[in-house]
Amino acid sequence: MLRRFLHNTAISAVAFGLAGVLGLFSVGLIAKFYGLTVLGLIALSRAFLPSGFLALIDFGVSETTTQMVARGRLGDWAAASERVSFLTMVAAVTGLVSSVVMWFGAPALAVIFKVAPEEGPAFVSILKVTAMITPLAFIGLIMEGALKGFEEYGWLRMTEVGGSLLYVAAIYLAVWNELSFEWIAYAYLATVVVKYLMLALIVAIAARRSKLRFSSWSPETRYDLVYRGWLMFNARIGGVLQQIIIPLAIGAMYGPAQVGAYDLLMRLPRFLKAVLSPLFSAILPISAHLDEQTDVRRLKILGRNSFVLPAAIVVPILVLIALYSEEILTVWVGPQSAEQWPWLALALVVPAANAMINAGQTALMVRADFMRFANRFLYSQVLVQYAVTALTLHWFQDRAFILGWVVSYVTLTPVLAHRIFKLMALPRRLFWQHVARQLLVAVILTVLVLLYKTYLTPATLSALIVAGAIGCIAAWALSLTLILSPSDRAMFGKFARAMTPR
Secondary structure, eight states: OOOHHHHHHHHHHHHHHHHHHHHHHHHHHHHHHHHHHHHEEEHHHTTTTTTTGGGGGSSSHHHHHHHHHHHHTTTHHHHHHHHHHHHHHHHHHHHHHHHHHHHHHHHHHHTTEEEEEETTHHHHHHHHHHHHHHHHHHHHHHHHHHHHTOHHHHHHHHHHHHHHHHHHHHHHHHHHHOTHHHHHHHHHHHHHHHHHHHHHHHHHHHHHHTTTTOOOHHHHHHHHHHHHHHHHHHHHHIIIIIITHHHHHHHHHHHHHHHHHHHHHHHHHHHHHHHHHHHHHHHHHHHHHHTTTOOOHHHHHHHHHHHHHHHHHHHHHHHHHHTTTHHHHHHHOGGGGGGGGHHHHHHHHHHHHHHHHHHHHHHHHGGHHHHHHHHHHHHHHHHHHHHHHHHHHHHHTTTHHHHHHHHHHHHHHHHHHHHHHHHTOOHHHHHHHHHHHHHHHHHHHHHHHHHHHHHHHSSSHHHHHHHHHHHHHHHHHHHHIIOHHHHHHHHHHHHHHHHHHO
């Protein structure tokens, strides 16, 4: 189990790292050659996919499918088939309803988001094409969840990277041929279609090798999944309010250009979150097995290692990125955006907090009592976020949303961490011990980077890569000596041996 977990984690890290880097290149290209207004229009159109605003009504079908398939692999394929069939029906109906509403509502959305008259027809056309593929995108969530349940992460991540490569190539072609911006949006939607058709084929092959089949469902199955869907819907409300709806709110208040500016600053933190989230999603099938077998001791071990080890690797690197945020913006999109570096550095606090708690949170998703607590916690977090945003909106405009987002994580993450530790029977002092060690490493890294930049400020991509490589070595060396205990360092050796073929 450990070897498969580490294998899936490595696949997710590499694949989403590549896909994310390609996504960063695409944003830089669009911002440089088309401007922030076009970047904002594209961001607004993507918000109406299941990966965006419509995540509000996906009812967690992907995560639930993962759990059902993982439990089916323990032997109860009849129950898994019932549940996956019902979830597929829910996804198809939701996609069709969303498609119809979006098709007829596209002209009104162009008015709401203050789209300029010369760009309005193209924006409406993009939304209508998006509406056409929405049913496929919702059913694609089932495909993704099933592949995670089968632990076929290689195929899943290969389609992610392949789609990103095609999209970046399409942007280069559009820039080279001076095509209008809507062709970039169409190219992205085409990669979504290709991705989910590929996933459908792979899931069909995997299901044929198992006993997973379409079947009718009992009233008990329907009641259980409706209840789970209701819990996930409540969780989605908080998540949508917390981040996904913000570009829509900015578009309605200020227009596409401000959406583009916000999207640019948030792109790197979102990239880092996208890289980290699949690492933690690999824990879900394992925790489902452990919960099914009520293996408390192994869940405790999983919880401690997934809290300490990922944060020790990730958080020092996030500190390093924050320290070079001005240079990153200059190289990435040009000096005109470099003055916004403090906001980019501030936004990196959120992926740092996620790196410390997301693994434990993912492992406990199989427990309904924790999901109820997580929903209440998320609403509290959203309340703090919007209170801070409302108080600072007059001075900071779109950047006030970044400030509120960060403050909500800083103030409430310890509350969530304490609940996770309690349910996993871990000492709550462990959280504060590692926060203190991370802060010590951050202070030392700050001094080292400031000394480095005094003599050599990286102004090109190659110089930034060299500075980053040197910084990574220093960051991990500090993490190894100051954050990890001898038993933690020994655990890396166990992981290495687990990954080695026998």
